[in-house]
Amino acid sequence: MKIEIMPVGEVVVKGGNYFLKIKPEYVVAMQKLEGFSHLQIFWWCHHNDNPAARKKVSCQTPYEAAPEDIGVFATRSPMRPNPIALTAVKVLDINHEKGLIKVYYIDAENGTPIIDIKPYHPCCDRIKNVSVPQWCSTWPQWYEDSATFDWDSVFRF
Amino acid sequence: MKIEIMPVGEVVVKGGNYFLKIKPEYVVAMQKLEGFSHLQIFWWCHHNDNPAARKKVSCQTPYEAAPEDIGVFATRSPMRPNPIALTAVKVLDINHEKGLIKVYYIDAENGTPIIDIKPYHPCCDRIKNVSVPQWCSTWPQWYEDSATFDWDSVFRF
Numbered sequence: 379m380k381i382e383i384m385p386v387g388e389v390v391v392k393g394g395n396y397f398l399k400i401k402p403e404y405v406v407a408m409q410k411l412e413g414f415s416h417l418q419i420f421w422w423c424h425h426n427d428n429p430a431a432r433k434k435v436s437c438q439t440p441y442e443a444a445p446e447d448i449g450v451f452a453t454r455s456p457m458r459p460n461p462i463a464l465t466a467v468k469v470l471d472i473n474h475e476k477g478l479i480k481v482y483y484i485d486a487e488n489g490t491p492i493i494d495i496k497p498y499h500p501c502c503d504r505i506k507n508v509s510v511p512q513w514c515s516t517w518p519q520w521y522e523d524s525a526t527f528d529w530d531s532v533f534r535f
Numbered sequence: 536m537k538i539e540i541m542p543v544g545e546v547v548v549k550g551g552n553y554f555l556k557i558k559p560e561y562v563v564a565m566q567k568l569e570g571f572s573h574l575q576i577f578w579w580c581h582h583n584d585n586p587a588a589r590k591k592v593s594c595q596t597p598y599e600a601a602p603e604d605i606g607v608f609a610t611r612s613p614m615r616p617n618p619i620a621l622t623a624v625k626v627l628d629i630n631h632e633k634g635l636i637k638v639y640y641i642d643a644e645n646g647t648p649i650i651d652i653k654p655y656h657p658c659c660d661r662i663k664n665v666s667v668p669q670w671c672s673t674w675p676q677w678y679e680d681s682a683t684f685d686w687d688s689v690f691r692f
Contacts, residue, residue, distance in 0.1 A: 404616060452564075
């Protein structure tokens with residue numbers, strides 16, 4: 379069974395600003411996005427859409443405390459069987475005329491294909507009682523705290 | 536640009552229990568999943584993988600207070616250009632030998648293709664200061680509260 383998907387837009391990084399540029403045929407799908415402070419962005423790790431990266435089932439992480447060899451389903455690595463990435467983004471502005479959603483930040487480079495957008499709903503996305511393995515238990519407990527966390531302190535190099 | 540993805544497993548619902556059954560070639564990718572209380576499950580809405588459903592850019596929702604016509608990117612509707620669904624699940628048990636992850640619940644039926652699994656990380660998935668539009672502002676503010684919420688009270692019918 380093979381599944382076909384297609385980009386609905388792309389990431390635009392310009393002058394230190396981050397935008398989601400939606401293709402004209404999907405701009406109507408942006409209607410009523412207003413009011414959602416955050417969106418779930420599904421994007422395609424196009425640099426890793428190759429047979430070698432898609433055969434990866436385990437990897438080494440850049441984190442000092444992490445296990446030597448870790449299954450890719452236990453990581454957010456872009457090298458995985460289906461290189462889909464998920465990033466929650468904070469919405470700054472929505473321009474329906476131009477098909478542009480300005481966001482605070484997204485960890486994807488200019489030209490990255492976007493494959494889906496969904497609203498971030500606390501009732502299905504925000505978990506109160508959550509735990510993670512020991513090796514990443516010192517990481518921030520909230521999305522907002524990631525920006526100021528000293529990630530260098532947990533990196534292997 | 537067309538993108539090809541393939542299932543890495545499927546949902547198994549059996550005797551009131553919910554499992555993610557991983558294909559043998561991807562079982563190694565489950566290594567070191569232990570310790571993550573919750574996972575992000577990406578699944579394929581196979582019943583909506585048809586040209587009519589994938590042309591949908593707006594829809595009507597079943598919620599009484601929702602706008603009449605709403606863009607699909609502002610909904611979690613399975614009828615959308617790329618019918619990918621995302622569900623955070625609570626892990627109950629992991630069986631590497633059988634390639635099975637037992638979860639508390641998933642809103643996908645028996646035989647649904649799974650296309651990716653990622654760990655739920657509070658630092659990127661759990662947002663403290665989040666807001667939603669007025670029409671869904673009475674919905675639960677936490678994942679855990681969804682199970683006991685009276686969803687009938689917000690449905691149109």
